Amino acid sequence: MTLVGSRELMETAASRGIGQGAFNVVHLETAEGLVAGAEAAGLPVILQISENCVRFHGGLVPIARATMSIARDAAVPVAVHLDHAETEELALQAIDLGFGSVMYDGAHLPYAANVVVTRRVAEYAEAHGVFCEAELGKVGGKDRAHAPGVRTDPAEARSFAEETGIDALAVAVGSSHAMTERTAALDLGLITRLKEAVHLPLVLHGSSGVADETVVAAIRAGMTKINVSTHLNGFFTRAVREYLDANPSVVDSRKYIKAGRDALVLETARLLTLFAKVD
Helix, strand or coil, rough: CCCCHHHHHHHHHHHHHHEEEECCCCCCCHHHHHHHHHHCCCCCCCHHHHHHHHHHCCCCHHHHHHHHHHHCCCCCCEEEEEEECCHHHHHHHHHHHCCCCEECCCCCHHHHHHHHHHHHHHHHHHHHHCEEEECCCCCCCHHHHHCCCCCCHHHHHHHHHHHHHCCCCECCCCCCCCCCCCCCCCCCHHHHHHHHHHHEEEEEECCHHHCCCHHHHHHHHHEEEEECCHHHHHHHHHHHHHHHHHHCCCCCCCHHHHHHHHHHHHHHHHHHHHHCCCC
């Protein structure tokens, strides 16, 4: 097993009616912990690098090359995905670097502009054999398409998919980014209607705020790609805090970073298994 294209993982998950976990990389140790968790579960994983992560590392190339190197050495299939790129240039750069998929996020744009730019990214991705995800939801609040109360319209989603030629669509159905409590209520009926309207894999963003049983219900209703970031970051950070509390004199950062990395393994394996065992 090694670095694979996201299309392979997404098509397999969609055909089986299961969920494909897509988890965000923050730094090298995150990628290592996520892959170790996937290996423990014996299941594929999509590693996501967000535009915020790119900004933190001062550019895409260093974190991208490190993440793809880890993926190539993995014992399970691992794809690398660019998450929430709000600039066309970043999406094209990721395609040129060999990412398995990119998400161009034009949800902040008026509908017509979103279509134009998304179509250009999708065409470039298709020409390079790269899977393309996009997002559709009305502007509103800090989270835009994923602000509380915002929803994706099925008819508009169908038109958007047809006009852009994308491969997967992130939809607003009740989840919200950066939630630290798993209390989001999803509109399962809307997910079903969106799946019937779009005929593409649907992507659930903000899954950290969604309880296990609700995620499972969302997969049954038609969700395929399940994005998780904040929830897993919490495991990493709590482990670091606990280590530092127990070892206040430590100065070697590798010791407490290792604790954080190790804390990702079991939860990553648990989530991947949960998403893949949907009946």
